[in-house]
Amino acid sequence: CMSTHTPGPWEIESGHIQNGGIAYWQITDGADAICCNQFCYADNSDANARLIVAAPELLSALAPFVAFFEHALRGHTPDYEHRSDPDKVVCGWNGAQLTMRDFGNARAALAKAENG
Numbered sequence: 283c284m285s286t287h288t289p290g291p292w293e294i295e296s297g298h299i300q301n302g303g304i305a306y307w308q309i310t311d312g313a314d315a316i317c318c319n320q321f322c323y324a325d326n327s328d329a330n331a332r333l334i335v336a337a338p339e340l341l342s343a344l345a346p347f348v349a350f351f352e353h354a355l356r357g358h359t360p361d362y363e364h365r366s367d368p369d370k371v372v373c374g375w376n377g378a379q380l381t382m383r384d385f386g387n388a389r390a391a392l393a394k395a396e397n398g
Contacts, residue, residue, distance in 0.1 A: 293335060295309075306318055307319055
């Protein structure tokens with residue numbers, strides 16, 4: 283059964299205490315816990331929490347860029363995803379460049395978030 287993610291915004295709730303007095307955080311949408319780091323002792327769990335909290339906004343921000351490039355590339359180069367060199371620059375300005383590989387990575391990340 284496929285379902286959609288819990289809509290953002292998400293927040294970090296700190297200060298929860300588990301058995302043994304160890305503090306943990308949880309990610310919440312304001313009503314329910316999305317996930318928590320209870321029994322997770324990684325040194326970077328706070329950084330992971332910040333990334334998790336930003337996920338809905340990152341997904342929303344990435345989607346229009348992927349859609350734009352898909353539309354632009356499809357209109358300009360039919361069958362672009364099978365014919366193009368991954369290092370081919372698809373967009374550049376003032377020294378900054380995006381390649382087919384960058385676009386492919388963005389599209390794959392979006393598909394992973396949407397479809398697993």
